[in-house]
Amino acid sequence: MTGLTDLTIAEARDGLRKREFSAGELAEAHIAAVERARPLNVYLKETPERARDMAAGADACLARGEGRALEGIPLAIKDLFCTEGVETTAASRILGGFKPPYESTVTANLWAAGAVMLGKTNLDEFAMGSSTTTSAFGPSENPWRRRGDNRPLVPGGSSGGSSAAVAARAAMGATGTDTGGSIRQPAGFSGIVGLKPTYGRCSRWGIVAFASSLDQAGPMTRTVRDAAIMLGAMAGHDPKDSTSAPLPVPDYEAALTGELKGLKVGIPREYRVEGMAAEIEQLWQQGIAWVKAAGATPVEISLPMTKYALPAYYIIAPAEASSNLARYDGVRFGLRVPGESLDEMYEATRAAGFGTEVRRRILIGTYVLSAGYYDAYYLKAQQLRTLIARDFSNAFKSCDFILAPTAPSAAFAIGEKADNPVAMYLNDVFTVPVNLAGLPGISVPAGLSSDGLPLGLQVIGRAFDEAMVLRVGDAIERAAGFTHKPPFIAGGKE
Amino acid sequence: MSLIEGRTGSWEIVIGLEVHAQVISQAKLFSGAATAFGAEPNTQVSPVDAAFPGMLPVINRYCVEQAVRTGLGLEAEINLVSVFDRKNYFYADLPAGYQISQYKRPIVGKGKVVLDMPDGTTREIGITRLHLEQDAGKSLHDQHAEYTYVDLNRSGIALMEIVSEPDLRTSEEAGAYLKKLRSILRYLGTCDGNMEEGSLRCDCNVSVRKPGGELGTRCEIKNVNSIRYVMQAIEHEARRQIEIIEDGGKIDQETRLFDAGRGVTRPMRSKEHAHDYRYFPDPDLLPLVLDPKAVERIREELPELPDAKKARFIRDYKLSPYDAGVLVGEKASADFYEAVAKGRDPKLAANWVMGDLFGALNRLNVEVENSPVSAKALGELIDLITDNTVSGRLAKDVFAAMVETGKSAAAIVEERGLKQVTDTGAIEAAIDAVMKAQADKVAEYRSGKDKLFGFFVGQVMKATQGKANPGLVNELLKKKLAG
Numbered sequence: 015m016t017g018l019t020d021l022t023i024a025e026a027r028d029g030l031r032k033r034e035f036s037a038g039e040l041a042e043a044h045i046a047a048v049e050r051a052r053p054l055n056v057y058l059k060e061t062p063e064r065a066r067d068m069a070a071g072a073d074a075c076l077a078r079g080e081g082r083a084l085e086g087i088p089l090a091i092k093d094l095f096c097t098e099g100v101e102t103t104a105a106s107r108i109l110g111g112f113k114p115p116y117e118s119t120v121t122a123n124l125w126a127a128g129a130v131m132l133g134k135t136n137l138d139e140f141a142m143g144s145s146t147t148t149s150a151f152g153p154s155e156n157p158w159r160r161r162g163d164n165r166p167l168v169p170g171g172s173s174g175g176s177s178a179a180v181a182a183r184a185a186m187g188a189t190g191t192d193t194g195g196s197i198r199q200p201a202g203f204s205g206i207v208g209l210k211p212t213y214g215r216c217s218r219w220g221i222v223a224f225a226s227s228l229d230q231a232g233p234m235t236r237t238v239r240d241a242a243i244m245l246g247a248m249a250g251h252d253p254k255d256s257t258s259a260p261l262p263v264p265d266y267e268a269a270l271t272g273e274l275k276g277l278k279v280g281i282p283r284e285y286r287v288e289g290m291a292a293e294i295e296q297l298w299q300q301g302i303a304w305v306k307a308a309g310a311t312p313v314e315i316s317l318p319m320t321k322y323a324l325p326a327y328y329i330i331a332p333a334e335a336s337s338n339l340a341r342y343d344g345v346r347f348g349l350r351v352p353g354e355s356l357d358e359m360y361e362a363t364r365a366a367g368f369g370t371e372v373r374r375r376i377l378i379g380t381y382v383l384s385a386g387y388y389d390a391y392y393l394k395a396q397q398l399r400t401l402i403a404r405d406f407s408n409a410f411k412s413c414d415f416i417l418a419p420t421a422p423s424a425a426f427a428i429g430e431k432a433d434n435p436v437a438m439y440l441n442d443v444f445t446v447p448v449n450l451a452g453l454p455g456i457s458v459p460a461g462l463s464s465d466g467l468p469l470g471l472q473v474i475g476r477a478f479d480e481a482m483v484l485r486v487g488d489a490i491e492r493a494a495g496f497t498h499k500p501p502f503i504a505g506g507k508e
Numbered sequence: 509m510s511l512i513e514g515r516t517g518s519w520e521i522v523i524g525l526e527v528h529a530q531v532i533s534q535a536k537l538f539s540g541a542a543t544a545f546g547a548e549p550n551t552q553v554s555p556v557d558a559a560f561p562g563m564l565p566v567i568n569r570y571c572v573e574q575a576v577r578t579g580l581g582l583e584a585e586i587n588l589v590s591v592f593d594r595k596n597y598f599y600a601d602l603p604a605g606y607q608i609s610q611y612k613r614p615i616v617g618k619g620k621v622v623l624d625m626p627d628g629t630t631r632e633i634g635i636t637r638l639h640l641e642q643d644a645g646k647s648l649h650d651q652h653a654e655y656t657y658v659d660l661n662r663s664g665i666a667l668m669e670i671v672s673e674p675d676l677r678t679s680e681e682a683g684a685y686l687k688k689l690r691s692i693l694r695y696l697g698t699c700d701g702n703m704e705e706g707s708l709r710c711d712c713n714v715s716v717r718k719p720g721g722e723l724g725t726r727c728e729i730k731n732v733n734s735i736r737y738v739m740q741a742i743e744h745e746a747r748r749q750i751e752i753i754e755d756g757g758k759i760d761q762e763t764r765l766f767d768a769g770r771g772v773t774r775p776m777r778s779k780e781h782a783h784d785y786r787y788f789p790d791p792d793l794l795p796l797v798l799d800p801k802a803v804e805r806i807r808e809e810l811p812e813l814p815d816a817k818k819a820r821f822i823r824d825y826k827l828s829p830y831d832a833g834v835l836v837g838e839k840a841s842a843d844f845y846e847a848v849a850k851g852r853d854p855k856l857a858a859n860w861v862m863g864d865l866f867g868a869l870n871r872l873n874v875e876v877e878n879s880p881v882s883a884k885a886l887g888e889l890i891d892l893i894t895d896n897t898v899s900g901r902l903a904k905d906v907f908a909a910m911v912e913t914g915k916s917a918a919a920i921v922e923e924r925g926l927k928q929v930t931d932t933g934a935i936e937a938a939i940d941a942v943m944k945a946q947a948d949k950v951a952e953y954r955s956g957k958d959k960l961f962g963f964f965v966g967q968v969m970k971a972t973q974g975k976a977n978p979g980l981v982n983e984l985l986k987k988k989l990a991g
Contacts, residue, residue, distance in 0.1 A: 096562045116555060118562060227791035256793050257563050334791055338596050340605020341559040345658065355599055356656070381597070383786035392788060443851040449647065 018043040019183040021239035021503025023087050026186060028077055029307040037076060037086025041069035041130055043505065044088040044185065048132050051504035054155045056175040058093050060103055060133040068130040070301040075128060075181060083247045087126030090185035093134035094141055094178050095121050096220040098106065100131075105139045105149035108367025109298075109348040119252045120189060120219025120231045127247035132185050136175030139369045141196055144173025144441040147428060148371040153257040157182040157500035159467035168199030170441075178206035181374040183505030186270060189245050191221060193228045194327055194435050195421070195445025198457035201234055202420035202470025205459045205498060207487065208234045209241045212478045213452035214259035216245075217252030223333035223338040226257075228449045228497045238458060242266035245480060260476060269481035270488040275309030280409050280413030281487075284320040287443055292423045294469065297461050298419050303487060304493035305417060315416065317411040320389070322398045323447040328439060329382045329395035330450075335372075336379025372436065376495045403451040410476050415486050418444050420457040420470035426493040444472060454480045456487040459496040468498065478490035510678040511719060513831045514750040520719045521746045522726075523682050524674035525637075525738075527689060528957050529699040530707035531574045537642050537666035538565030538608065541597070545705050549648075549659035554937050556665040559603035564792050567592075571666040572796065573806060574698045575615050578668055580807050582635050584619025587798060590639075591708065592793045596786040601645035601658050603692045609669075609789045614639035615796065621692065622670070622815055623684045624833040633685050634673030643667050662847050668699070672698060674713065674723070674984045679746075681738040686710065686735045687837070695839045698816045705733050714745045716753070723758040724749070729773050741766040745773050756890050817842055825854035834862055840876045841866075847883035852890050860886060865903060868911045881910050889917035901973050902926050932984060935968070939988050953989055964989065 019027065045062045062462035065088060096102045096114035103109045117125075120416055138148040143328035147153040151303070156169040169178035171493050173190030177200035177438035180188050190197035191208035193391035205312055209232045216231040224230060233244035239476035246266050252258040261368025280304060286295070302312050345365030351366050368376070409416065421441055431438045448455040453479070457470035471490055475483040511518035522886035536543060540557035556563040579586050589844045594606040605929050623631045647656050647661035654916040670689065676682045690701035690708060710733070715726035719986060729745060744766075749759050764773040786834065812820070814836045821832035821842075836842045845864075850858035865886060889906060893896045898906060898921050909920045921927055929935060942964060943950050953960045968981050 102561070112561070114560070114562070116560075179879055218562075219564050222561040223792075225791075254566060256566055257791075310980050333788060337788070340598065341561070341603060343598065343600075343605060345600055346558055346603060347560065357598075360598055380786065384681070385784045385786075388786075388788070428637055434875060470865075486643070 015159055018504055021049045022237045023084070023186050023235060024237070024245055026087060027085070027243070029197050030072075031081050033076070034490045037068070037072035037130065038258070039070040040086055041065045043086055043133055047182075047505040050506065051179060051182050052180050052346070054157060054182060054485045054502065054504070055152050055223055056135055056169075056179040056182070056184060057090070057133040058103060058105065058136050058151055058175070061100060061131050064100070065130050065132050068125070068405075070087050071281060072128050072130060080284050082126075082128035083243060084124060086130060087128070087186050088130045088132050089120055089124060090135045090176055090179045090188035090190050092134050092137055092173050092191060092439065094137060094222045095189060096222065097121055097131070097134065098443060100134065102134070102222070104236075105137045106153055106367065106369070106372065107150045107349055108364070109222075109384065110346045110367075114220070116220060117385045119217035119254065120221065120248045123250065124189070124244075129247070131311045132394040135179055135188060138172035138174070139372050140335070141193055141229075142335070142371050142375055144195065144438055145426075145428075145431070146171040146200070146201055147432065148369055149367055152193050154178050155428070157502035157504075158205060158467055159501050160301040161284070163465070165427045167427050167467070168203065170203030170421075170425060172196040172200070173208070173234060173493070174200045174204075177201050177206055177208065180204070180206050180234050180236060181500050183503050187240055189231055189248070190234045191224075191231050192449065193224050193230075193331060193446075195442040196236060196407050196448050197232045198419045198470070199456055201457040202459070202468065203425040204330050205235050205468030205496070205500065206234060207238050207241045207456065207458055207491070208232065209245060209456045209480070209483070209487075210448065210454060211249060212247060212259070212454045213416070213449075213481065214257055215249050215454070216476065217250070217255040219252055219254040223475050225334040226338060228331060230449075238456070238491045239267060239270055239407040239485055240458065241487070242270060245484075250332045264481055266481055266484050267405055269485045271485060272357060272489050272492055273309060274489050275484060276349045277310040277415065277486075278413040278475045279305050279310040279314055280416040281316035281387060281410050282315050282320070282416060282418060282454075283354055284410070285418045285444060287422060288417070289423075291463070291465055294419050294422060295423055296374075297471065298417070298467050300418050301460060301490060304490055307493065308489040310486075315413055317409060317447065318400050318407040319398065319402045319405045320447055323402055323504075324439060324443060324452055326395040326398040326402065327442070327446040327450060328378070329391050330380030333392050336376045336383065339372070339376055339489045340367055362494045369437070381488055398449045405424070406453060406474075415482055416474040416488075418472045418474065420444060423467055424463040424465075424467035448474050453477055456483045458487045458490050460490060462492045462498060468496075511699065512746065515754050518714045518719060518751050519746070520676060521742065522674050522715045522717060522723060523676035523678075525672045525676065525682060525685060525744055526685070526711040526713070527670045527728075528709045529578075529670060529693055530712075531571050531666035531668055532698055532700060533568060533571050533666055535568055535573050536664040537568050537640065541664065541945045543665050545707075547661055549661060551659070551661065553660040553663065553721070557603065557660055559605070565608060565790070567667065571640065572615070572798070574666075575638060575668055576798065576803055576806050577637055577696050577810065578670075578693065578698045579592065579616030579619065579638055580803075580810055581692050581698075581813055582616070582619035582621060582638065582670075584635055584638065585617035586798065586803050587613065587615055587617055588798045588803070590611065590615040590796045592640075592796065593787045594790045597783045599644070599647075601647045601663065603660065603663060607642055607644060608790055608793070609641035610639035620961050621685060621688050623681065623688055624818075624829070625684075626675060631681070633675045636671040636673050638668050638670045640671055641667050646815070679742040682712070682742055683694070683735050686738060687765045688814070690977070691837055693757050693838075695811055697811075699743070706733065709733055711741055711816075712738060713747070714742055714749070715759070716746050716749045724753075724762050727761065728763045729777065730763055731900065737768050740768075740771055743772060747774065748989055751913055756913050763822065778959075781885050794899060823908065825849060825858070827858055831858050831862060838876065843881045844876050844879070848887050848890065850887070852887060853894065856893070860890060864907050868907075871910075880914060884908060885916055892917050892921060894930055895929055895978055897921065898926055899928050899974060899976075899978060902928070926975060929972055930978060932981060935972070935976050935980055935984055935986070938968050938971045938979075939985055942971060943988065950989065954991065961985070961989070
C-alpha cells in the first residue's frame with residue numbers, strides 16, 4: 015500500500031475531506047519524510063513545529079466542514095520567498111540570519127488556502143543557476159540516478175531543492191520561481207510537473223528579486239491537476255506589485271478535460287538545436303503524436319529570433335540583478351564584514367557574502383549598463399526581447415499552443431558543467447524565450463532517457479492562458495502515463 | 509545686459525538652476541510611510557524605504573498629481589507617458605543602491621517662469637523639464653566617533669527636480685527666479701518652499717563667457733540651501749572662473765560645494781561624484797500613463813497664480829506693476845491685501861499693507877499669516893481714516909499701538925482721545941491763538957511770504973495734538989490769514 019506521502023494533492027484533499035486521515039497525520043508523515051530527505055540537502059530550513067500548528071488549524075477547519083483549496087496540504091517553499099519570522103536566505107551567505115518581518119504575497123495566499131509549511135528549500139544562490147550547485151549551503155541532489163551509475167546528479171535549478179523534494183516525496187508540492195527556466199528545467203530533471211505562469215499572474219511581492227522583469231512564481235507538483243490546484247491558490251492581482259495583472263483567476267482544474275479537439279499545436283522549426291540528444295527529439299515526436307491523438311492538429315511555426323534569446327537573456331537578467339542586489343551592502347540586514355571605510359565595508363561584505371556565479375552576473379550586469387556599453391548591450395538586448403515576443407505573437411496567430419522539449423538534455427552529474435558557465439547557460443535554451451516573452455509554460459514528465467532519467471516536454475501558451483497550458487499538459491500526462499519513481503524516496507510506507 | 513568686469517574686459521555669467529522641491533504629500537513617493545518633518549530618526553520608514561528583500565515600489569498617485577499640477581503652473585508640457593528609471597550608486601543612506609528617478613522620459617517637459625524685473629519689465633526663464641524622484645536618507649556623521657548613523661525618514665520622500673534652461677545672467681536674476689518659483693509652488697500647494705528644512709534645495713550650473721561668445725565650461729555647485737547662498741555662490745564662482753581664464757587657465761567641468769562660512773566654492777572630493785549611474789528603466793514599475801481628462805481636471809482646478817493675480821491687481825485695483833508685484837509675491841500677502849482692499853480705496857489699502865504692515869512684520873520677523881494685526885483690524889483703521897474719525901498721521905500711531913496691544917483701532921482712538929477734531933469752532937479757536945502768538949509771522953505772510961503757510965499749519969496741528977482735520981485746518985487757516 016502506498017503511504018500518505020505518495021498521494022497527489024488532489025487525492026490528499028479528497029482523503030482529508032472524507033476524514034480518511036487527518037491533516038496532522040499527513041503533516042507527521044511528511045515531517046518524517048523531510049528528515050529522511052536530509053541526504054539530498056533539499057531543505058535549508060525545516061519548520062516541523064509550524065507544520066504541526068498549521069495542520070492543527072487545518073484539522074479544525076476540516077472538522078467544521080470548511081476545508082479550503084489546499085486545506086492541510088504540506089508544501090515546501092523555495093527559500094527565495096520571504097516567510098515572516100522564518101530565516102530567508104536565497105541560498106546566500108549575504109542574507110545570513112535574515113528573518114523577514116513580512117510574508118510574501120504568494121505564500122500568504124497559500125496559507126490563506128489552508129496549506130501547511132514544511133520548510134524552505136535549497137536553490138542556486140539568488141536563483142542564479144540551472145543546477146542548484148551555486149547554493150552557498152551546498153548542492154542539492156537529484157533523487158534520480160542514471161541506471162548503473164551511482165554518481166549524484168543535479169536536480170536542475172534554480173528551484174532544484176523544490177523539485178527534488180517533490181520528486182522524493184518529501185513534499186506534496188512546492189513553490190518555485192522561474193526567471194529563465196528555473197521551474198520548468200528542474201521539474202524536467204526531477205520527473206515532476208513545473209508551471210511558470212504568465213509574467214504578472216502571481217505577485218512578486220516578498221520574493222527576493224533576481225531579474226524583476228522576468229521573475230515569476232509558480233507551482234511544482236507531481237501531477238498537472240495538482241499544479242492547477244496550487245496555481246489557483248497562488249495567483250491573483252496584488253496592488254503591492256505594480257506589475258501584477260488585475261485579472262480574475264479562473265478555475266484551472268475545470269480546464270483539465272483531456273480534450274484537445276480543434277486545437278492547433280505549433281512546432282517551432284528553430285527548436286531543433288545542434289547537439290540535442292536524439293532521444294529528446296524522439297520524445298518530442300512522441301509528444302506531437304500524443305496531442306494529435308487527443309485531437310490537436312500540428313502546424314509548423316517559426317520563431318526566427320530564437321537564437322538571440324540566450325544572449326539577450328544573459329544581458330537583461332544580469333543587468334537587473336546587478337541593480338537588485340545592490341541592497342545587500344551590510345548596512346541594514348544580513349551579513350556585515352566591517353571595514354575601515356564605507357567602501358571597504360561594502361567590498362569586504364559583498365566579497366564574503368556572494369558566491370562566484372552571483373559575482374559573475376553582477377559584473378556582467380554592471381558592465382552592460384555602463385556608460386558607453388548601454389546602447390551596444392542593454393538597449394540591443396531589449397530590442398531583441400521585443401522581437402522575440404513578436405515571434406510568439408505571430409506564431410499564436412496560427413496555433414493555440416506550442417510544444418517543445420523542456421531542456422536539451424537530462425540531468426547531469428554534480429560538478430559536470432561547473433567549469434564552463436556557457437555550457438550551463440545552454441541548458442536554458444528552450445525555456446528562456448518564454449520568460450523574455452512573459453508567457454506561461456509548463457514542463458510535464460513524458461518519458462525516460464536511455465539511462466533511466468526523466469525527460470520533460472514543455473507546453474507554451476498565450477499570455478494569461480494558463481488554462482490552455484494546463485489542459486494540454488494534462489492530456490500529455492494522461493497519454494504518457496509516467497509512473498516512474500526515483501530510486502531515492504524519502505516518503506516511507508506508513 | 510548685466511556684465512561683470514574682469515582685467516581683460518567684461519564677462520557674462522550663464523546660469524542654469526536645478527531645484528529639488530519636496531512634494532507636499534502625506535505619504536512617500538513609493539510607500540505609505542509618513543513624511544512629517546522633524547520626527548524621531550527611523551520612525552517613518554517602511555520596509556520598502558529600507559529596501560528590504562522582495563519589497564516593491566507602488567507609485568503614490570497623489571504625488572503624480574502634484575507634479576502635474578506643478579507642470580501646469582509652469583505652463584509646461586505634460587507628458588502623458590513617462591518612465592521611472594533607476595539611478596545606481598552605492599551610499600549608506602541610499603538603501604536600495606539606486607534612486608528611482610526619471611531620466612529619459614520625465615513627467616513634465618518644457619515650461620517657463622516669468623520674472624518681474626526691478627525696472628518693471630519682465631523676463632522669461634525657460635524650464636527644461638520637471639521629473640519625479642525619491643529622496644535619499646540622511647547620514648549623520650557627528651553622532652559617534654567611529655560610526656556614521658543613518659536616518660531613513662527622508663528616504664523615499666517625493667521630490668520634483670525642476671531644471672531651468674541656462675537663461676539666467678546674474679546672481680540677482682537667479683535669486684529672483686528662485687523666489688518666483690517658490691512663490692508659484694506655494695500658490696499651487698505642491699511644495700512648502702521651506703529651504704531651512706531642506707524642502708527646497710538648489711544646484712547651480714555656472715559658466716562665464718565674453719558677451720555673445722561661445723558658452724564656457726560649466727561647474728555645478730551642489731545643494732545650496734538658501735537664496736542668499738545661491739546668489740553668493742554664483743558671484744564667487746563666476747569671479748573664480750574669470751580669474752582662472754584671465755590667468756590663461758582652463759575651467760575643469762566639475763562638481764563643487766559652497767562653503768557658506770567662507771563664502772567660497774570648493775571642489776567635491778572626486779569620490780563624491782565619480783559615478784557612472786547606469787540608468788535603466790525600473791522593471792518594478794510600469795510606465796506612468798496619465799489620463800488626459802485627469803490632467804484637464806487638474807488644469808481647471810488650478811488656483812490663480814502670481815502672474816494672473818498681478819495682472820488682475822493692476823487692472824482691478826489700479827495698482828502700479830511694482831506694487832502689484834510685491835503684493836502677489838506670497839499668496840498670503842495677496843490674500844491679506846485683498847481682504848483689506850475689499851470695499852475700500854485700493855491704493856490706500858496697498859499703501860498701508862506694503863508700508864506700515866510689512867514694516868512691522870519685518871521688524872517683528874513674522875510671516876503675514878501670523879500678523880499681529882488682522883486684515884479686518886487694518887481695514888477698520890482705514891475706515892476710520894476715510895470717515896475722518898482719525899487723521900492719516902495719527903493713524904500711524906494708532907497702527908503702532910494696534911501692533912503692540914492687539915486692540916482694535918476704534919478702541920485705541922477712543923482710549924487715547926485721538927479722535928480727529930472736525931469741530932470748526934475748536935479749530936478756529938486754535939487758529940486764533942496761533943495767529944495771536946505769531947503776530948509778526950502773520951504780518952510777514954500777509955506782506956507776500958506765502959511759504960509761511962506750512963508753518964501755520966504745523967503750529968495749529970501742534971496746538972491740537974495732531975487731532976485737527978488737516979483739510980479743515982487748511983481751509984479755515986487760509987480764510988483767516990487772508991484776513
